[in-house]
Amino acid sequence: MSVLCPFCEGQGEVYRVVVKQTSETIYLCGECDSVWLTENIGEDNATNFEDYMSEQGFEPLWSELDYIEKL
Numbered sequence: 001m002s003v004l005c006p007f008c009e010g011q012g013e014v015y016r017v018v019v020k021q022t023s024e025t026i027y028l029c030g031e032c033d034s035v036w037l038t039e040n041i042g043e044d045n046a047t048n049f050e051d052y053m054s055e056q057g058f059e060p061l062w063s064e065l066d067y068i069e070k071l
């Protein structure tokens, strides 16, 4: 069973990915680019991919990610 994004109304599947530059594991919605830092996928603890990457000085691109798999 896959985990679905709470913002995408049953559409967005959440992927476990690794940021290549930091080797950090994050959780990313394939539809709306919401990001979670833990497997606890909720509405009140999400950030978004663009903010998360730009805060660290990286481009918000899926090509910056590795080990993409469905959660």
Ligand SMILES: [Zn+2]
Residues within 6 Å of the ligand: 005, 006, 007, 008, 012, 029, 030, 031, 032, 033, 034
């Ligand atoms: Zn989503």
